[in-house]
Amino acid sequence: MDKFIHALFNDTILEEASKYYDVELNDLYKVGGFENYIYGFTKNNTEYIMRISHSSHRTIEQVEGELDFVNYLAENNANVSIPVKSINHRLVEKVKCSDNSYFTISVYYKAPGTRPTKESLTEQFFINYGRVIGRFHHLTKS
Numbered sequence: 618m619d620k621f622i623h624a625l626f627n628d629t630i631l632e633e634a635s636k637y638y639d640v641e642l643n644d645l646y647k648v649g650g651f652e653n654y655i656y657g658f659t660k661n662n663t664e665y666i667m668r669i670s671h672s673s674h675r676t677i678e679q680v681e682g683e684l685d686f687v688n689y690l691a692e693n694n695a696n697v698s699i700p701v702k703s704i705n706h707r708l709v710e711k712v713k714c715s716d717n718s719y720f721t722i723s724v725y726y727k728a729p730g731t732r733p734t735k736e737s738l739t740e741q742f743f744i745n746y747g748r749v750i751g752r753f754h755h756l757t758k759s
Contacts, residue, residue: 622671625714626654634669634722637703637710657727664727665701669712672719677711680721684708693756696749698725 631654632642640658645667648655654669670680684700685708691699700708701724710722733742 633712698728
């Protein structure tokens with residue numbers, strides 16, 4: 618994460634982001650992140666993932682395009698984490714920063730399962746992974 622982005626990110630940004638999805642700030646827990654801030658939360662017994670990205674990394678139009686594509690994949694039975702609309706019925710929300718840049722907020726249903734471990738990286742894992750990626754590539758043709 619760039620230092621200037623980290624300096625812009627604060628609890629006010631996170632609180633505004635949480636309001637777009639009608640979730641309490643205290644219900645968010647940090648999952649991780651490298652180029653994005655990633656938080657998890659549970660609402661009505663369903664688990665979600667919130668991704669917060671700075672506009673220097675991706676514009677709101679780029680994130681909207683990405684989510685449109687993910688929805689297309691889901692509609693065609695691809696194995697993806699489905700985006701969730703905000704209380705404003707949008708796939709992406711924007712939270713402005715003090716320097717006139719912004720963070721994009723998107724939420725997804727949490728995928729079942731766990732992160733791969735060294736032990737799980739078997740030949741069958743890579744065969745299955747290749748099938749999923751191949752399905753994505755096949756769908757890009759239409």
